[in-house]
Amino acid sequence: MPTGTSARVVLLGAPGAGKGTQAAVVASQLGLAHLSTGDMLRAAAAAGSEAGLKAKAHMDAGRLVPDADVLGVLFERLEGLRRSGQGFVLDGFPRTLEQAQALDARLAPWGRPLDQVFEIDVPDDRLTARLVGRRVCGACGRNYHVEFRPPAAEGRCDACGGALVQRRDDTPAVVSERLAVYHRQIAPLRDYYRRRDLLTTIDGDRPAELVTKDLLAALSSPAAKGG
Numbered sequence: 001m002p003t004g005t006s007a008r009v010v011l012l013g014a015p016g017a018g019k020g021t022q023a024a025v026v027a028s029q030l031g032l033a034h035l036s037t038g039d040m041l042r043a044a045a046a047a048g049s050e051a052g053l054k055a056k057a058h059m060d061a062g063r064l065v066p067d068a069d070v071l072g073v074l075f076e077r078l079e080g081l082r083r084s085g086q087g088f089v090l091d092g093f094p095r096t097l098e099q100a101q102a103l104d105a106r107l108a109p110w111g112r113p114l115d116q117v118f119e120i121d122v123p124d125d126r127l128t129a130r131l132v133g134r135r136v137c138g139a140c141g142r143n144y145h146v147e148f149r150p151p152a153a154e155g156r157c158d159a160c161g162g163a164l165v166q167r168r169d170d171t172p173a174v175v176s177e178r179l180a181v182y183h184r185q186i187a188p189l190r191d192y193y194r195r196r197d198l199l200t201t202i203d204g205d206r207p208a209e210l211v212t213k214d215l216l217a218a219l220s221s222p223a224a225k226g227g
């Protein structure tokens, strides 16, 4: 399997499983691009484009954004990476079997399929507490948790000093809808990657540093696959 800066990796996991936290560290350590469809859609919403505002309505309700609006923005980024040869960590994509098939169809003509898919597994009862307590830097996007990963100074980002905010979809009611959507979609997606012998399940109900260690070990050792 290609390792280092050319690996092509997917992180699956429920809302709050730690995809964003882990993708940021793994991408930075391996020199990969971190591609978060949630971040891309939030940026489009903040820019106020028609597509962005449409996406925002779905996100605020905890529903999936229609494929047409997600695939366009993601595939544009992938095209740039194809040209540069840099690998990537996908965070929050795919979420449905149809998205997984669309991704494979996109990568096939480039002759470089996915290398590894991880599912970060965390019991549901832990996820709500993680999401409701999450705070995000409005300036640089770094994430915190009021209890599990607090900033040094309350309400301020350690990295850039920006103000920490709560995401609009991190309220208990929207979190519950997001979890329901995840559980409706994940089984066929899991089967799809299992059949291709790409899926590794990682126990995400541990300190983030231990999860990172397992991800990096599995990425450097394809024989460690399981799940």
Ligand code: AP5
Residues within 6 Å of the ligand: 013, 014, 015, 016, 017, 018, 019, 020, 021, 022, 036, 037, 038, 039, 041, 058, 059, 060, 062, 063, 064, 065, 066, 070, 091, 092, 093, 094, 095, 099, 130, 131, 133, 134, 135, 143, 144, 145, 146, 148, 149, 169, 178, 204, 205, 206, 207, 208, 209, 211
């Ligand atoms: P998105 O932004 O991708 O949200 P999500 O998948 O619901 O995942 P989260 O970002 O909430 O959680 P995470 O797993 O990244 O956890 P994190 O590391 O932040 O998507 C938002 C919306 O956009 C979707 O609902 C949908 O509407 C739309 N969308 C996005 N992609 C789409 C697609 N492909 N198709 C259609 N629609 C799409 O961690 C969470 C918290 O826990 C943090 O506070 C963190 O500090 C803490 N934490 C992390 N790890 C640990 C740990 N090991 N122990 C304790 N705390 C931890």
